[in-house]
Amino acid sequence: MKQFQYIRPATQQSVLDAITKPGARILAGGSNLIDLMKRGVTSPDKLVDIQKLPLKGISKSTGNVSSISIGALELNSAVAENKLIKEEFPLLSMALNAGASPQLRNMATVGGNMMQRTRCTYFYDTAMPCNKREPNSGCGAMEGINRMHAIFGTSEKCIAVHPSDMCVALAALDASVEVKSKKGTRYIPFTEFHRLPGETPQLDNTLTTGELITRVIIPHNNFAKNSYYLKVRDRASYAFALISVAVGLDIQGGNIKEARLAMGGVAHKPWRLKAAEQFLKGKPATVANFEQAASLAMQGAKSFGHNDFKLKMAPASIIEALSNAAKLS
Amino acid sequence: MKQQAQHTPPFTEGINRVDGIMKVTGAAKYSAEYELPGMTYAVFAISNITKGIITSIDIKAAERAPGVLAVLTHLNAPKVPGYESGKDPSKPPTTGGPLKFFVDNTVKYNGQPIAMVVADSFERATYAASLIKAQYKKEQHETDTEKNKFKAAAPKGGRNGGDYKRGTPDDWKTAAVKVEQEYVVPINVHNPMELSVTLAHWTADDKVTVYAKTQGVKSTQNAIAQAFKLPVENVQVTTKFVGGAFGNALRTWPHEIATVQAAKLVKRPVKTVLTRELQFNTVGYRPYTWQKVSMGASADGKLTGIIHEATAQTSSFEEFTEGTVNMTRFMYACPSVGTVYKITPLDVNTPTWMRGPGEATGAFALESAMDELADKLGIDPIELRIRNHADTDPENGKPFSSKNLKEAYEMGADKIGWSKRKLKPGTLTEDGWLIGYGMGTGVFGAGRGRATVKAALLDSGTLLIQTSVTDIGVGTGTAMTQIASEIFTGIPVKKIKFELGDSSLPPSPTQGGSTITSTVGGAVHDACTQLKEKFQQLIGNGGTDKPDYVKVLKEKNLPQLEVTVTSSGSTEMRNFSSYSYSVHFVKVKVHPKTGVVRVDNVVSVADSGHIVSPKTARSQIIGGAIGGIGMALMEEGIMDHRYGRYVNNNYADYHVPISADIPQIDALFVNKPDYRVNPMGAKGMGEIALIGMSAAVANAVYNATGKRIRELPITPDKLLA
Known part of the structure; x- marks a missing residue:
């Protein structure tokens, strides 16, 4: 070192x-x-x-639209067990508890979770090529061991995935990120915080030099009753997602008023499924509709060999997560 | 033969683990925890190529880095005298030999140490090692067993060479019902919690003290004595506690010799603790093994022929072989059996025994194939095994010293609720999950070797028992204390002291291969028995069951009364085949949409003679079952063969089961003594705890889903394919 x-x-x-x-x-x-x-x-x-820094605290603000603010230094375990979060955004609590191990959740912060880097093995091994670690050195994963890798939003340069579970839930919940710098304060919509690799995979997110994450803000929603975080992984804990799906449904009288869907383990950023959300809006919560939503969500997916199975596992997981959220089973 | 049925103790709960409190309070001192004055720390710089020649190596920056005492490479390392001797380099030994570090400029595998930095702190040594830059002339490497199967040949030496044939094995081809399938067990890495540790301290020019993680202090002592041409007694090796080993500390590896070499050079104690990454390619692994089982049976389920073939990887410089196909020769009463075992050399480090070793790999194939055969026959897999039960050893015709396998099937089937199992796969569900039941059998040789034990009654009232054996965590100290306490019934357990893990104590074998309870336990039994007799002679006729040892020794003015006894199994054992058996029963849940497998219940039954120490035996069975679940569902050392490098050489990416993966595990024991093996009637169980388990899981997954996964591990992607 x-x-x-x-x-x-x-x-x-x-x-x-x-x-x-x-x-x-x-x-x-x-x-x-x-x-x-x-x-x-x-x-x-x-x-x-x-x-x-005094960047802890989980509090509710009541304005025109009520919201919950989470300090950037709150521990993952503290957020997961927080009463307000469990009541209003059980999806976030479920996602946090699906991440890492209890020991890591007791150390990792909300801001740090957002800033964590891919677990791609070629990124970690300095003897291997990796465009993310060392721009223009090549991508080891593309034709290498890519079982854990992305199927959406990939580029010629990088097929890594973002490893977080928490971020998948925050993307689905339309959170925003409060960022401070010497220039002042700005708010980044959560879905725009992380980025796709494109030509510059060394950049994980849209933060610029000199910026500090101070809070995450989640606006009120009606998904609490019908939320589910499904994580498919190789062992029951302390394993990154093969596929994860965050679902929030606002179901009224059997019909879906609003749907929020995001996937983990499939892209360089938490992958919002907007087409599927749009499709489900106003439709009855049925397996048939979930199947159609899943097939819409999979449009444009591309696999690289070892991760071909994700083309099958991802839609199956979307249907399973939606069914669980809608309490169909 | 002489029946040694002195006593058949009732199956009681047994004593508590004698070092349990030390372990959970941190009082147990593991090898890496020894600190000596003037301690230094060694870290390796490793090769990033897989095969070739080091054309230059720049160590200047490392030598100048703060705290660095020495940097060893092939250009400057002092000679290891034992490395120089004997062998004509133009005539390599037929079965190869272990790698030697820093003797020449060749690179034989990726991750091979090319330099060793010794510094005054681990951090400084690590930093300095990162400054070492090597240039190489690369050569084309081969690390993929599948791709290099065509090069495989029968081993030139070792116990596992040679094809085996009885009857006409090809009879399977004309059988009424046939199975012909290929199975793959990938690289498994031992990954114990405790990393490899060597702490070497030369106390004189010709004397060295070593604290090491080893499964055998005597074998490490001998290896170091040979390497440095020292009298054996000038090498002191101490291993008081081992934090799991599973086979990776069975032999002395080259980095251990390098540590002793470095300590000689810097004239200070040197400690080497391997990183987790280096554990993957420095201290062995279970080799990738391809297998094919061809078996046939008559319509009523009688086996007519089996051919079991295996090809495993080894290194380019050394043959490693194991008993992968051997179980097939004697497990079932089949008139015609053939086995073929081959190895293929690759540009990797040498594999080594990993718990269960080759037998666990072989049992995955054989016991999966038996399940496939039962399925084709439409009969219960236990019924198939009972119809083909071997009453005598079909390999040599000998009677078994004891075998209660049918009883073990029955006990396990009852406990797991086998009657709920459906013959037709994919037909049982619970809460939307597919449910399946599977079983698999394990077997491993149960012998008794030679050990020497000193037992002494001290005038403090303590019974002191000493032998060099290490306890790799299985509870040897507890089992030996239990054996002694059943002979000296008048001495409370807390007054029995079993000393181990020290090369200066009377010799015991290396802990491995399920032999220690039988071998060392037998010697402890014999030593205690003789000591008791000696005491009886001392007090003459009469006396009671619970004599006052302290009073007698003081009256006779004896500070202690001792015996040293060497004992081993009887020659009459040659007339018998002796094995320990296990039967594993598994209930799994498989998610029909995501392919996730959860083990829901496990019952493992051991037929391993009298259970000496029930509490530690139970732990051993549970540990083996967990290892088997890992082997079945998650463990795989994955290499990118383009680079010859592991891509998951850490605890986050190489998965072993964690608590949430482990269900209720019931360990049951047939507990029938086999006094032919040793006077306790006990047989080993370390290996059988794992052997057969991965097949039981795979068979349960098939029963749940109708999908037969023949390539471990059974991950969700394979079930969705």
Whole structure:
């Protein structure tokens, strides 16, 4: 490990002052960044530990549209067990509890979860090519071992997936991300926070240098009663998703008033299924409709060999998750 | 033969694990936890190519890095005297030999250490190792067993070479009902919690003390003595606790010799703890093995012929073989059996025994094929096995020393509720999940080897028992204490002290191959019996069952009364075939849409003689069943053959079962003593706990879904295909 500077500022202003250069990295729970540093994947000049900042707290605000705000330093385990979250957004609680292991959830923060990097093995192994780690070195996964890899939104440069479960639920819940920098505050819709690889797979998200995630805000919705997070994985815990599906349905009198659907394990970002949501709007909650929604959702999917099974597992999982959310079974 | 039925103790709960409290409170000191004054730490720089020659290696920056004491490479490493001796390099030994680090510029596998950095802290050594830059001349490598099957040949040496044939094995082809299928077990990696550890400290020019993670302190002592041409007694090896090994510490690996070599060079203690990544290609693994089973039976389910073929990987420099196909020769009463075992050399490090070893790989194929045959015959798989039960050993005609397999089938079937199983697959559901029941049989040789044990009655009232054996976590200390306590019934368990894991103690074999309870237990039994007799002679006739040992020794002015006994199995054992058996029963749930498999219930029955230590035996069966679930559903060391590198060499990507994957597991014991093997009537169970389990899971998955997965692990994608 190369030498680096470590600071732990006490105020938000001093954090913002410290992160103006690309070599500085923010350290929160450290459950991913420290691993990346140990493996030589990332070598920051400066670690800015933000644990002293008052970025905790889960609170409800009642305005025109009520919403719940979650501080960026809230622990994954604390959010998952929070009473407000369990009542209003059980989908988020389910997704968080499906992620990682209890030990990791007790360390990982909400902001850090959003910033975690792909688990693609070629990204982690510095002896292998990877365009995300080292632009223009090639993609090891494309013709390599790609069982865990993407089927949507891939590029010639990268077929990695974003590993988070929490983010899949937040994408489905239309959350927004509050970001601060020396220029001020801005809000990024959650679905626009992460990005597709395109020509620049080294960029995971749309944050720019000098920005700090401070809160995630989830607007009120009516999905609490009919939510489900399905995660299909190789073992019952501590495994990344082969496929995951976040579903929120607003069902009134057997008809779907609104639907929210997002998938994990399929793309470089949480993958919202807008066409399927649109299709389900106003339709009865039936397996036949779910099947049609799933087939709409799969349009444009492309696999790479080891992950061919996802073309079958993904629609099956969408139908299963929708059926569970609608309490059909 | 002389029946040694001194006693048949009732099947009681047994004593608690004697080191249990030490382990759960952190008081147990594992090899990596020893700290010596002036300690230094070694870290390897490894090859990123798979095959070729190091054309240059730049260690200047590493040597200049803070805290670095030495950097060893093939260009500067001091000679290991034992590496120099004997062999004419132009005539390689027929079965090869272990790799030696830092002797030449060749790279034989990806991840091979090319340099070793010794520094005053682990972190500094790690950093310095990252500064080492090598240039290579690459050669074309081969790491894919499937692709290189055509090169496979019978091993030149070892116990597992040679084809086997009895009768006319091709009879399967003309049988009324036939199965001919191929099965694959991928690379499995031991992955115990405890990493490989070697701490070497030269206390004089010709004396070295080593704290090592090893399954046998005597074998490590001998290997180091040979490598450095030292008198054996000048090498002290200590291994008080082992945090799981499963076979990867059965032999002394080259990095251990390198650590001793480095300690000699820097004249300070050197500690090497391998990283998790290096565990994958430095200390062995279960080899990728392709198998084919062809079997035929008459319409009434009598086997007429079986051919079992296997091809496994080995390294380019050393033959590794295991008993993959051997079980097929004696497991069932089939008149005609053929087995063929081949290995194919690859540019990888040498595989090694992993729990159950080859027998677990072989049992996956044989016991899956038996299930397929039962399915084709339309009969219950247990019924098929009973119809083909071997009453005597079909391989050599000998009687079995004991065999209660039919009783084991019955006990397990009752406990899991086998009667609920449907013959037709895919017909049972619970809450929308498909339900299936499966079973598989395991078998492993149950012998008794030689061990020496010293037993002493001390005037403090302690019974001290000493032998060099290591306890790799299975509960050897507990089992030996139990055996002693049943002979010295007057001494409370807490006054019995069993000392182990030290090469200066009387010799016991390496812990592996399910032999220790029988071998060392037999010697503990004999030593305690002789000590008791010696005591009886001391006090003359009379006396009671519970004499006051302290009082007698003090009266006789003896600080202690001791015996040292070497014992081994009787030669009459040669007239018998002796095996331990297991039967595993599994209930699985399979999600019909996602292909997710959940093991819902497990019953494992062991027919392994008298159960000496019920609590640790139960743990051993549960551990083996969990290992078998891992083998069946998740374990696979995946290599990108373009690079010859593992892509999942860490705990996050190489899956072993975690708590949430493990259901209720019932361990049942037939518990009938076999006094032909040893005076306790006990047979080993470490291997049978796992052998047959992966087939039981696969058979249950078939029963649930109608899908037969013949290539492990059974992951959801394979069930959706």
